Amino acid sequence: MLPSFRYVRPRSVAEAVKVLSEPGARVHAGGTDLLGCLRDEVFDAKSVVSLSGLSDLKGISETKDGGLRIGALVTLSEIAWHPGIAKGWPALAQGAAAAASPQLRNQGTLGGNLCQRPRCWYFRGDFDCARKGGELCYAVEGENTYHAIFGGSGCFIVHPSDTASPLVALQATVRIAGPKGTRSLPVEKLFVLPAVDHTRETVLAPGEIVTEILLPPPLAGGKGLYRKVRARGAWDFALGGVALALSVKDGKVAAARVVLSGVAPVPWRVPEVEKLLVGHVLDAKRAAEAAELAVKGAEPMSGNDYKVPLVRGAVEEALLSLV
């Protein structure tokens, strides 16, 4: 049941930060994730603070350096349909288009997509698991088909976002406003591994909100994509996936970022694979080697070893499609 809470709709970022610094305050952007969590009693709220009155957090605009600024309240649909993003940063457009369902993409925001809570069914269900402050991770001995094969310890969620891996691959920066002012971080540094703290997914402190995401200009000779594998055609989180951002010069890979999704509690960058690609021609043999390397060191649980060949296959297919 939905708890009773105070609803606040601040008119400025400063005011939002102030009310969000109070205990039990929750950010409401599109609400597609927040309301589900409240209804399912995953967590409680004393006040729900809507960001919808903050015009500073809206809109997509070009930056002086040829990059892009995307407000935290921009919807996934806006990103998926934006011609400039599809052309300059295709991995992000494809990630946004691959998320959830059309209705959810119309309502869900980029900021909310990055800050959404995990989808582990024990976390969402009637289980007092470690991430909710309990003692046990039920996934270890339980139903872990959809859980992590990398980066788990104490908790084995996979990060649910389809935009996070593309943003990490594209070296995006996230701007944050909070009680102590504003700060910027690479999106890569926004997320928290369970070994550091298994009760939260982002480094955001109380009162802090994401205000915008900044994309650097597209690389010369840039190519990219997001490939998501899922169990049904739409409205389904990733079983595994990969975001690629490469640049090719004189037939050889000049720069590469390879970030897996659906396999770890955070977007999972594989620097060894990036190293293997840079300086070489991308051909079938290298793609196969890169795919093999991408799953090296994976630690499957009792019910998800399928993810190793699945991700290997997705990475190989994705790389080959850029050849």
Add this chain to the structure above:
Amino acid sequence: MKLFSDGSVNVNTGAADIGTGTKTVMSQVVAEELGVPLEKIQIEHADTGTTQYSGPSGGSKTVPSDMPAARAAAIEVRTKLLKGAADEMKLPVEELALAGGEVVSTKDPAKKLAVTAVPLLQRQQVLVGVGTRGPNVEGKVISMFATHFAEVEVNTRTGEVTVTRLLAAQDSARVMNRLTFECQVQGGLVMGLGLGRTEERVLDRQTGKMCNANWHDYKIPTALDVPAEQKVHSVDLVDTECNTVGAKGVGEPSTIPTAAAIANAVHDAVGVRVPDSPITPPRLMALLAARGKKG
């Protein structure tokens, strides 16, 4: 069943219409028997407080069980009506037929009487008939038959399965209504596709609680999972012995073979037998990888 003095009909039946077209088909049966237009028939149904007994909606048996009862009730009303008309027209009852809201002599079509003008009906204001469905013909087994064909594409790198075409061929004996028949089988195919490809109840082995008791984690197929080409073919066999409407039922056979057809198509495509449903990327990928290891 009641025939009123304005020529309209009310049918009171326990049979439910859970979107399957029961009311449509029952109106057709009554219209055929009483010669009244469909729009004059009202079906009052499935209310335990006010309607007659019927079995539950299941076993693909609403049409073969409830339609003969409706027909029997209509025959009773018809018999009373024709008797009343025969008295008025001074003709033998065997000579009379019902069509277009009129009682007509089969020997001399000029001799006719509007149903609403039959004095018996005018006097009583209503004619009532009651119909029941008796047992099947002794020694005869009545079964529907269906076969499904599936065409799939399998991504052997990821275990993703796309069902590209489905075809259903079904013997329901007499098809009472082409549209409701086709819709029922189309729906059955999608339901079978859910079993074959996406739907699964997951119980936590530690607590017995259901992990996926919501519409997101329990995955019914979306429009993107249903093939663009999904065809339904009726075999149209005649069975005059099965019951008085000649129809054997539609619902369940339209959903039983689908998952097996998909599994067989996957086997045909990649040579792997998937013994469990649904065939998801996790399940298929695990089998494909295990085969890869064996060489």
